[in-house]
Structure formats: C-alpha cells, structure tokens
Amino acid sequence: MAIFIYGTVNNTGKNFFTHEDRRNFFLRGYTGHDGSNYVDTWVIGNNEKGALWLAEKNGTEKTKSEAQTLVSAAVTLAQTAWTNNNVDGESADEKVARIGSKPGAITIP
Amino acid sequence: MTDYKAIFGKKIKFLTSDLSMSTATEGEVFYSSTDEEFKVGVNVRSWSAGGNLNTARAFLAGAGTQTAGLVFGGLVQPPYSAASEEYNGSAWTEGNDLNLARESLGGGGTQTAGIAFGGQDSTAAKNETETYDGSSWTEVNNLSTARGQIGGVGIQTAALAFAGRLAPGPAGGPTTSALSEEYNGTSWAEGNDLNANKNRVGGAGTQTAALCFARAPNVTEEYDGTSWTAGGDLNDPRLRPGGAGTQTAGLAFGGIPTSATSTNATEEYDGTSWTSVPTGNLGTARYGNAGAGIQTTGLTAGGDTGPGTAQTNATEEYNHTITLKTVTDS
Numbered sequence: 001m002a003i004f005i006y007g008t009v010n011n012t013g014k015n016f017f018t019h020e021d022r023r024n025f026f027l028r029g030y031t032g033h034d035g036s037n038y039v040d041t042w043v044i045g046n047n048e049k050g051a052l053w054l055a056e057k058n059g060t061e062k063t064k065s066e067a068q069t070l071v072s073a074a075v076t077l078a079q080t081a082w083t084n085n086n087v088d089g090e091s092a093d094e095k096v097a098r099i100g101s102k103p104g105a106i107t108i109p
Numbered sequence: 110m111t112d113y114k115a116i117f118g119k120k121i122k123f124l125t126s127d128l129s130m131s132t133a134t135e136g137e138v139f140y141s142s143t144d145e146e147f148k149v150g151v152n153v154r155s156w157s158a159g160g161n162l163n164t165a166r167a168f169l170a171g172a173g174t175q176t177a178g179l180v181f182g183g184l185v186q187p188p189y190s191a192a193s194e195e196y197n198g199s200a201w202t203e204g205n206d207l208n209l210a211r212e213s214l215g216g217g218g219t220q221t222a223g224i225a226f227g228g229q230d231s232t233a234a235k236n237e238t239e240t241y242d243g244s245s246w247t248e249v250n251n252l253s254t255a256r257g258q259i260g261g262v263g264i265q266t267a268a269l270a271f272a273g274r275l276a277p278g279p280a281g282g283p284t285t286s287a288l289s290e291e292y293n294g295t296s297w298a299e300g301n302d303l304n305a306n307k308n309r310v311g312g313a314g315t316q317t318a319a320l321c322f323a324r325a326p327n328v329t330e331e332y333d334g335t336s337w338t339a340g341g342d343l344n345d346p347r348l349r350p351g352g353a354g355t356q357t358a359g360l361a362f363g364g365i366p367t368s369a370t371s372t373n374a375t376e377e378y379d380g381t382s383w384t385s386v387p388t389g390n391l392g393t394a395r396y397g398n399a400g401a402g403i404q405t406t407g408l409t410a411g412g413d414t415g416p417g418t419a420q421t422n423a424t425e426e427y428n429h430t431i432t433l434k435t436v437t438d439s
Contacts, residue, residue, distance in 0.1 A: 011423050014199050016158035017392055019428055023155060028373060029393035031414040031421070038419055040393075078417040098231060098277065103417030106370050 004109060005046045006067035008032065008039045009059030017053070025050035030108060032070030033077055041070045043108055064108070071106050078103040121147070127433055135431060147436035152429065154389035156362075156375070159408070159424035160200040164192045167413035167420045168349070170216030170225060170261065171399030175406040175426050177220040179241065180399045182228060183411060184212035185420055189230050193246065195220055196408065196424070205245040209237050213309075213397075215261025215270050222265040224292070229257025229277045238292070240265055250296045254288055258308040258349075263316040266294035269332065271321055272307040289337065291316055301336045304328070311352035311400070313359040313378075320356045320378065324348045324366065329383070331356055341382035345374045351400030351409045353427075356380060358404040360427065363395045363412055371396040371414060375427070377404055393423050405429045 004026065017027055026045030031038055042059070044050040054061060062070070082102045086095065122139040127148065135152045162180070169183030169190070178196035183189075191210035194201040207225060214228030214235070223241035227234070236255035239246040256273030263269045269291055275284040287302040303321060310323040317334035324347050329340035347364025354360040359378035366372050373394035376383040391409070398412030407427035414421050 011158060011161065011393070013161040013424070014159055019153070019155045019157045022157060022392070023153065023388070027392055028390070029414075029423075031419040074418050075415070078415055078419070082417060100417065103415050104370060106415075106418070 002046050004064070005044050005051060005054065006062040006064055006108075007042050007044060007054040007059040008034075008062060008067075008070065009042065009054065009057045010040045016057070021049075021053055025053065027053075028109075030071045030106065031074045032067070033074040034070060035073065038074065039070060041067050041108075043067070068108050071108055075103055075106055138436065144435075148433045149436055150431045151434050153432050154375075154377075154386050154427070154429040156389065156391050156409075156425040156427050158392060159198075159410070159426045160196070161424060162201050162410050162422040163194055163203050164190060165420045165422035166190050166192070166212075166411050167395075167397035168212035169397075169399045169411050170214050171351070171401040171408070171410065172216050172218045172223045173220040173401050173408075175402040175408040178401045178408050178410070179218075179220045179223050180401075180410050181207055181216060181223070181225050181241070181246075182211050182214045183420075184397075188212075193241070196410070201410075201424070207239055207246050208248055209235065209239070211235050211237075211257075213258045215259040215312075217261050217263045217268045218265040224263075224265045224268050226252055226261060226268070226270055226292070227256045227259040227273060229274070231277060234273070234275055234277065238297070252290055252297050253299055254286070254290070256286055256288065258310075260307075260310040260312040260321050262312045262314050262319045263292070266292075267316040268292040269300075269316040269319050270297070271312070271319070271332070272303060272310045272323070274308040289332070300332075303330055303337045304339065309348040311350035311361050311364070313352045313354045313400075314356040318356040320352070320359045322350065322352065322359075322361055322378075322383075324364070329378070341378070343376055343383050344385045345372060345376065347372055347374070347396070349396040349398075351398040351412070353400040353402045353407040353409075354378070354404035360400070360404045360407050362391055362400065362407070362409055362427070363398045365396045365416060370394075371412070371416060377429070389427065389429070391425055393421060393425070395421055395423075402427070
C-alpha cells in the first residue's frame with residue numbers, strides 16, 4: 001500500500017486541519033498551479049482518517065505524478081518570474097544580490 | 110513496580126483524581142483510583158490551521174500571542190506591504206497600516222503595544238522605528254544603523270534589534286551585520302555585538318534574555334542584556350525561520366535549510382539545546398514567516414512556500430501540551 005495519497009483543496013483557514021488531524025495522519029502542503037490559479041496541493045498519510053479528511057474538505061484526489069506536476073508548475077512560474085526580472089546593466093551576481101537565487105525544484109515525497 | 114522506580118526515580122502515585130496538565134510530566138505514570146486505571150502523561154505537539162491572513166505575504170514581522178497576535182509589513186506581489194493585521198485566535202482583522210512599507214523588518218511587543226523597526230525595500234535598508242497602540246502606528250526614534258533582514262525581540266519599552274544586513278542582498282556577504290541595539294521606549298542604544306555577522310535570523314525572548322538562531326554560521330547565540338554567548342545549534346539549521354517563546358523555552362519553525370527549499374520542521378529550545386519535534390511539523394512548509402506566542406502556544410502566519418514560489422496567507426497555531434493516556438496491555 002502506498003504511504004501517501006495526494007490531493008488539492010485550498011486552505012480555508014481556521015480548523016482546516018486540526019491538532020487531532022495532525023496526530024491522526026501525515027499532512028504537508030505545497031503551493032501548486034493548475035495553469036490558471038494557484039492551488040494548495042497536499043501530501044496526506046494514506047490511512048482511513050487521512051482519506052476521510054480529504055473527502056470532508058471536498059478535495060480532489062490526485063496521483064503522485066499529477067500532484068508533482070502542479071507543484072512543479074508553480075516552481076516554473078517562480079523561475080520564469082525570476083528569469084524575467086532584470087535591470088539593464090546588472091551582472092548575474094548583482095541580480096542574485098537584488099532578488100536572491102533562482103528558485104529551485106521541489107520534489108514531493 | 111521496582112523497575113519503574115529504577116527508571117523514573119519515583120514510585121507510581123496512587124491518586125483519587127487525575128493530574129492536571131500543569132502538574133503532569135511526560136512519561137509519568139500514576140494510578141487513578143477513581144477510574145481504576147493506570148495513566149501516563151504524553152507530550153502532544155502539533156500545528157493546526159488558523160484563520161488566513163487578509164494579505165498573503167512573506168518576510169513580515171509578528172508580535173503578541175496565539176489569541177492576540179499582530180503582524181505587519183512584508184513582501185507581497187506587487188512588492189512591499191505596510192499592512193498590519195490583528196489576530197483574535199480565529200480570524201485576522203486589518204488595522205491601520207505602517208507608515209513605511211517594507212519587508213524583512215524586526216518586531217516585538219503585543220497586539221496593543223507593538224513595535225516595528227528596520228527592514229528593507231529593493232534599494233535600501235531602513236532604520237525607521239514605529240510603535241503601535243492597538244489602533245495606529247507612530248514614527249519614533251530611528252535605529253542607529255539601518256538594517257534589513259534583522260532580528261527582533263522584546264516589548265515596546267524594552268526591545269532588542271540584532272544582526273541584519275546593511276543593504277539588501279542575499280545571506281552572508283560583506284554587509285552582513287553583528288550589531289545589536291536596545292530600545293528603552295524612547296531611543297536606541299548600541300549594545301555588544303553578536304559573535305558573528307548574521308542575517309535572516311530567527312529570534313525569541315526579551316531584551317535581557319534573548320535568543321538568535323540562524324543557518325550560517327549555525328550557532329545559536331544567547332543575550333543576557335550585556336553580551337552574546339554561544340548556545341546550542343539547531344538540528345536543522347535554516348535561514349528566515351519563524352521564532353517564538355523565550356530564551357529557555359524557545360520555538361523555531363519553518364525557514365530554508367541547506368537543501369534550499371523551505372522546511373516545515375519545528376524545534377524546541379530548552380536553554381541549552383534544540384530538540385526536533387517530528388510530530389510538530391508545520392502543515393505548510395514556508396520561510397520568512399512571522400512568529401508570535403510562546404513555546405506551548407505558538408503562532409505563525411504568512412511566509413513563502415518556495416523559495417520564490419508564492420507568498421501564503423496560511424496561519425498555523427502550535428500547541429505543546431501534556432495529555433493523559435490510559436495505560437493498557439494491548
């Protein structure tokens with residue numbers, strides 16, 4: 001049995017996940033992008049309570065590959081924004097000094 | 110029973126009522142004659158979701174408590190925020206803005222008596238200091254040395270600013286600072302420097318008992334009101350972590366470790382060393398997140414989930430409690 005299940009559902013705020021949820025199953029959120037909007041993408045412990053949490057939130061279950069694609073799309077957007085953020089005459093080092101290093105890839109578990 | 114005494118150093122207590130949360134200690138077993146059960150105190154540490162910020166942003170500052178929090182400033186898209194929001198334990202309410210929009214600023218105090226200092230925009234580090242009275246921000250005397258990516262702790266009448274960068278830029282580099290300044294409610298005075306130049310640090314504590322922690326160099330430093338000395342290293346050193354608590358009961362959460370992607374790791378400090386809290390990982394990994402509260406009831410809001418991916422409006426509440434579990438033979 002797979003260790004994790006994957007899903008998308010946007011964090012609605014207070015009690016979106018509770019302390020009890022955190023004790024009952026693994027949960028880690030990432031920023032994803034579906035081509036139109038940012039979407040919160042979740043890696044969830046694969047047990048009954050984890051699956052129930054995603055269902056109760058009306059989340060959309062994804063395969064690991066689909067979830068990774070969403071997360072990678074958000075990273076690509078950030079990398080593109082970084083690449084296009086330039087000042088005339090600025091060296092590579094100066095650019096890093098101004099806006100930091102180019103965002104790196106994120107691999108979900 | 111003999112083994113338990115040898116291991117724990119105490120006999121098992123025979124009680125007519127349960128230990129309270131404040132008196133129970135982790136691993137302590139007792140017998141409840143009322144319930145006719147053996148019980149044990151178990152540490153429970155976890156983050157739960159709080160109300161979302163109205164303005165998603167990173168590199169903001171935080172103050173106050175889990176049920177009376179305050180965040181201000183930060184980086185948004187487009188760039189710099191002056192927004193100030195108050196938290197009531199459930200939801201954030203927009204308050205009056207800072208007079209100067211900026212990110213990577215320091216802060217401290219409470220929801221009704223906050224202080225903001227330093228920070229930066231794309232062109233320069235800032236020395237502006239502002240105080241909050243629960244309604245509006247007022248400019249007061251500036252820091253002696255303008256610094257962004259600065260650490261800050263304390264209260265409105267006794268704040269401490271430390272580390273930082275004299276000009277905007279990455280971690281490290283020649284303009285990284287070891288400076289430390291104390292605010293007495295009226296003006297800033299220079300104190301003794303940190304033992305190493307640092308920026309993008311986390312902080313906890315007070316003006317006379319502060320904690321500064323960072324990724325590189327990975328040395329936690331403790332301030333006693335006069336000088337900085339080395340403390341225990343973070344197990345997972347990181348830049349731009351959130352911080353809360355005190356010098357002897359500190360909390361670090363989020364940040365960017367050496368893997369260069371944001372972490373959800375949480376660690377607790379006991380005045381000597383940091384302990385990783387695997388059950389206490391943030392729900393959403395982030396860095397540049399605001400911190401407030403104490404080690405047993407912490408608060409974080411905002412941050413960047415990348416690096417560079419997106420500013421988040423997510424808030425999380427940390428609880429470290431001792432709960433009682435019934436001992437069974439299954």
